[in-house]
Amino acid sequence: MLQGGGVPLSWVLILSAILFSLGVAGFLFRKNIITVFMSIELMLNAVNLSFVAFSYKLQQVNGHIFAFFVMVVAAAEAAVGLAIILTVFKNRSSLDIDDVSEMKN
Amino acid sequence: MDLFFFVVFAVVAIGCGISVVLQTHPISSALSLVGVMGALAVLYLLLGAEFIAMAQVIVYAGAIMVLFIFVIMLLNSGGEVRAGRSVIVKVLGVPALAGFVVIIAWVFNSSFSELAQVHFGGFSDGSARSVGRAIFGPYLLPFEVTSVLILVAILGAVVLARKELD
Amino acid sequence: MEFYVISLVKIAVVFAGFMTTLAYLQWVERKVIAHVQVRVGPNRVGPHGLLQPMADIIKLVTKEGFLPSHVHKVFYLLAPFIAVSMALISISIIPFGSEIKVFGYTTWMQLTDLNVGILFVLAISSLGVYGIALAGWSSNNKYSLLGGLRSSAQMISYELPLSLAITAPLLIAGTLSLREIVQSQGGYNFGFLPRWSVFTGPFPQIFSFLIFVIAGFAETNRVPFDLPEAENELVAGFHTEYSSMEFASFFMAEYANMITMTCMTTILFLGGWQPLFPASLGSNYVPPLLLFFFGALLLFNGLNPRRKKDRLSLPVFAVVFFLLGLLFLVPAVKPILVPFFWFAAKVGFLLFTFIWIRGTLPRFRYDQLMGFAWKFLFPAALINLLITGLLVALTAK
Numbered sequence: 062m063l064q065g066g067g068v069p070l071s072w073v074l075i076l077s078a079i080l081f082s083l084g085v086a087g088f089l090f091r092k093n094i095i096t097v098f099m100s101i102e103l104m105l106n107a108v109n110l111s112f113v114a115f116s117y118k119l120q121q122v123n124g125h126i127f128a129f130f131v132m133v134v135a136a137a138e139a140a141v142g143l144a145i146i147l148t149v150f151k152n153r154s155s156l157d158i159d160d161v162s163e164m165k166n
Numbered sequence: 167m168d169l170f171f172f173v174v175f176a177v178v179a180i181g182c183g184i185s186v187v188l189q190t191h192p193i194s195s196a197l198s199l200v201g202v203m204g205a206l207a208v209l210y211l212l213l214g215a216e217f218i219a220m221a222q223v224i225v226y227a228g229a230i231m232v233l234f235i236f237v238i239m240l241l242n243s244g245g246e247v248r249a250g251r252s253v254i255v256k257v258l259g260v261p262a263l264a265g266f267v268v269i270i271a272w273v274f275n276s277s278f279s280e281l282a283q284v285h286f287g288g289f290s291d292g293s294a295r296s297v298g299r300a301i302f303g304p305y306l307l308p309f310e311v312t313s314v315l316i317l318v319a320i321l322g323a324v325v326l327a328r329k330e331l332d
Numbered sequence: 333m334e335f336y337v338i339s340l341v342k343i344a345v346v347f348a349g350f351m352t353t354l355a356y357l358q359w360v361e362r363k364v365i366a367h368v369q370v371r372v373g374p375n376r377v378g379p380h381g382l383l384q385p386m387a388d389i390i391k392l393v394t395k396e397g398f399l400p401s402h403v404h405k406v407f408y409l410l411a412p413f414i415a416v417s418m419a420l421i422s423i424s425i426i427p428f429g430s431e432i433k434v435f436g437y438t439t440w441m442q443l444t445d446l447n448v449g450i451l452f453v454l455a456i457s458s459l460g461v462y463g464i465a466l467a468g469w470s471s472n473n474k475y476s477l478l479g480g481l482r483s484s485a486q487m488i489s490y491e492l493p494l495s496l497a498i499t500a501p502l503l504i505a506g507t508l509s510l511r512e513i514v515q516s517q518g519g520y521n522f523g524f525l526p527r528w529s530v531f532t533g534p535f536p537q538i539f540s541f542l543i544f545v546i547a548g549f550a551e552t553n554r555v556p557f558d559l560p561e562a563e564n565e566l567v568a569g570f571h572t573e574y575s576s577m578e579f580a581s582f583f584m585a586e587y588a589n590m591i592t593m594t595c596m597t598t599i600l601f602l603g604g605w606q607p608l609f610p611a612s613l614g615s616n617y618v619p620p621l622l623l624f625f626f627g628a629l630l631l632f633n634g635l636n637p638r639r640k641k642d643r644l645s646l647p648v649f650a651v652v653f654f655l656l657g658l659l660f661l662v663p664a665v666k667p668i669l670v671p672f673f674w675f676a677a678k679v680g681f682l683l684f685t686f687i688w689i690r691g692t693l694p695r696f697r698y699d700q701l702m703g704f705a706w707k708f709l710f711p712a713a714l715i716n717l718l719i720t721g722l723l724v725a726l727t728a729k
Binding site for chain 2: 407446447448451452454455458459461462465466468469477480481484485488508
């Protein structure tokens with residue numbers, strides 16, 4: 062059992078940065094629409110962790126409220142985004158983001 | 167004890183995060199994302215955010231990700247084929263991201279290193295009571311606006327996913 | 333240090349008790365449904381079929397567990413694991429009784445108490461959906477996929493009326509911790525009416541109770557909401573491709589979910605481990621009196637038995653019941669056993685209702701089931717919450 066010190070807060074923030082950059086990597090490098098969408102959710106989770114960590118530092122509950130609203134907005138966005146993905150699949154039978162490029166040029 | 171829990175669940179979160187990005191089949195990515203959310207819920211408990219931790223599991227891992235998994239199972243389009251990306255992406259992409267993370271980590275460590283140590287019980291204001299008081303107190307307007315947002319999202323999803331009545 | 337030892341002992345006791353209850357709940361279900369259908373049920377293995385769960389366990393464990401070649405192996409093996417572990421985790425915050433003193437250590441008859449206890453139970457039941465969805469999908473079989481998706485959609489749809497029905501008694505109790513919810517239902521009105529939330533309070537929670545029980549039936553995939561796993565519908569639904577231990581895991585998960593739902597109903601609406609009338613009116617003597625009465629009944633039936641085999645077994649059971657009744661009179665174990673008896677009696681009554689309804693009602697069609705959740709239960713739960721909130725606000729000091 063480690064006594065005494067806890068976890069330095071900067072480590073929590075570094076973890077949030079790592080998860081955020083993993084989300085960016087998934088968003089930029091993957092071809093499946095649904096995986097791209099899941100990388101967005103990963104980024105939102107990393108931001109939530111950041112909010113809660115700073116709420117711990119400032120000893121206020123406002124960070125938790127922000128995290129709560131981020132979760133609510135992510136839920137709404139997931140619902141609409143998945144409905145859009147279903148419609149795109151119905152029309153094109155493909156989940157590749159390179160195939161959904163008819164507005165280019 | 168706090169350090170042990172943090173390290174274990176941070177490693178789980180990073181491992182599942184890497185798995186989200188690297189797996190071919192979307193279902194494996196989705197389940198790894200559920201793993202990330204579970205690990206983050208434990209980290210929220212470490213940071214004293216009990217209500218947010220439970221809300222994360224109920225809303226994010228238990229509802230949003232189930233929606234993702236439903237859509238993936240219904241579409242059933244199989245795993246992604248690893249086609250060629252350009253060489254520039256492979257050579258420059260990962261080191262660029264790693265450099266970004268290293269810079270941010272160095273900035274955090276140098277400017278926030280004298281900060282509070284996180285331990286269980288360090289923040290006692292994360293219960294449902296204080297979150298509720300804040301939501302129905304100073305943050306009442308954003309709360310009502312997000313309810314309207316959810317209503318709009320429900321209507322949008324119903325309209326988009328409806329069969330065409332020809 | 334002693335905290336860890338006490339916790340380990342409590343975990344061992346609760347786990348052993350829970351697994352035995354799971355096994356014998358299946359025996360109770362088969363006997364009750366048999367008697368509802370005017371037949372006898374299992375009565376060959378042991379006296380009155382009491383060793384039937386043992387035989388079933390031995391069969392399921394020693395059956396050949398094969399892995400079909402066409403399944404996705406990782407998810408196929410992960411799904412029953414998720415289903416069972418989520419079902420068993422939720423037992424960890426259920427309070428079985430009040431504070432007790434054992435060998436000088438004071439502890440609660442509860443593994444742990446979270447101050448967001450209700451949210452924890454909701455979270456675990458949300459995660460239980462994954463076991464079923466993955467089982468349906470990984471079996472690579474269109475009947476399993478349909479059954480898994482239907483069952484998951486049913487479980488998520490009924491989580492909404494479930495959560496809304498939970499919030500109404502929470503408004504009255506004012507806390508999310510399970511222990512404090514039970515404690516807030518203590519005390520007696522007029523000296524003898526219990527202050528359970530289904531009877532009293534600013535608004536008697538009878539509608540929440542009904543909505544919670546109906547949504548509980550749907551959450552645990554029991555009749556009349558068991559279309560996704562019925563044998564004569566979608567082959568066997570999401571567990572078509574499973575055999576031996578994995579199949580047993582899904583059944584264990586279903587019964588464990590049933591027990592958890594009934595425990596939650598008891599805690600939220602029926603006052604948990606609070607007795608029906610106060611101890612000053614003699615409620616501490618109800619358990620031993622009941623046990624003596626049933627012991628005498630068994631002895632009477634044993635002395636003029638209908639079957640020759642009962643000449644030995646029924647009097648033996650009568651003696652066991654008498655000894656248990658005497659155990660309730662020992663003052664050292666009374667504070668442990670009496671609250672647990674009341675809790676177990678209420679949970680047992682609700683489990684009997686679950687089994688009784690299984691033997692009585694036909695099942696819903698899937699669109700009727702979903703329409704019922706969204707068009708009737710959800711608005712009803714909302715209106716109930718509105719009325720409760722209004723009355724709590726009007727009568728608050």
